[in-house]
Amino acid sequence: MPAVAMSPAAGAHGEMCGMMAIAAALEAKGERAQRKTVLAPESAHGTNPATAAALGFTVKPIPANERGRVDLAALKAALGPDVAAIMLTNPNTCGLFEGEIVEISKAVHAAGAYFYCDGANFNAIVGRVRPGDLGIDCMHINLHKTLSTPHGGGGPGAGPVVLSAALAPYAPYPWIVKDGEKWRVAEDGAKVEGTPLGRLKAFHGQMGMFTRALAYIMSHGADGLKQVAEDAVLNANYVMAALKxxxxxxxxxxxxxxxxxxxxxxxxxxxxxxxxxxAMIDEGYHPMTMYFPLVVHGAMLIEPTESVAKEDLDQFIGALRSLTARAKTGTAAEAFKAAPLYAPRRRLDETLAARKPILRWKPSNNPPETDPLKQAAE
Ligand SMILES: Cc1ncc(COP(=O)(O)O)c(C=O)c1O
Structure with a gap:
């Protein structure tokens, strides 16, 4: 991809960057007012439609087929002169590869729209597929999952936003520009060959995370990164096969x-x-993603990544099999509802916590709870 923007601060911010570049490209063609619709598959991460809506686009959901992939016929029917872009995640949030991605990109381009691809799941394809070859105009490659930032656990999923030749002229400042033999950093307002969409953030993005990702990339090398994808996919399939x-x-x-x-x-x-x-917390495991994607009832999304050894996966699978057996006895519902018993906190009122966060710790805010072990003994 000819241009890379590193200033966006998180995944959603990267989406904003890409969609702003698309909006700028449409503006330059005089089509911004006419192309107001952004297509997003039903399984899209919430930040995709939120980003489109924040930029004034109208979001049109595209249904999935029975295989959990984009319904190509429905997508083609939705494409028209009002469509600005599609925002697609591949592999999608159901953990499935959109095998018709090339056909999707051809149809999107034929309709005069742009192809934004959410790269949050890049760890399944890193080293194996090049986004540009798939016809993608813009991809935010979250450092989370793929490049050593734990998913949801280690800071924002910031990462490089890569842009195709069609969108590169609108990449945000700062630009690194070659003048003759010399390189220069072009900041806001500096002369460059394009019309940058402005600055998205002060300084140059999440530098600490980029440094860690660079170290990870260099320690793996090209062959190691390819193995990252293979191991991440193998591990997930191992879990699937052992629990299905x-x-x-x-x-x-x-x-x-x-x-x-x-x-x-x-x-x-x-x-x-x-x-x-x-109940998984009592077994010593951080629970998987729950109730997402929304298209699957009561979803449980298990994402082991490449960095878990077979022994650890076996232990995890054993814990889940025993919980499943306990649940299926039909008499354990009350015990499940009491979990977690062995965590410092039991069930939290998450709505209250979100609406009225208590951001300073005071002993009076946190009365010690009854010791669950003692309680169980009683
Ligand atoms: C598919 C997908 N898109 C976008 C995002 C948004 O990233 P962030 O939370 O860094 O804004 C995530 C985050 O998990 C994601 O999984």
């Missing part, structure tokens, strides 16, 4: 880097996805 007889996979067939289950295996047990996840 007791849990309920959301879709048939192999997955990419995420094994997705729905809650039908918990039917009539009185145990919900939330209860199951809370």
């Amino acid at each position: 007889d007791v849990m309920s996979p959301a879709f048939e067939g192999p997955c990419m880097h995420e094994a997705l289950f729905d809650d039908s295996f918990l039917k009539d047990t009185g145990v919900s996805t939330l209860d199951f996840a809370k």
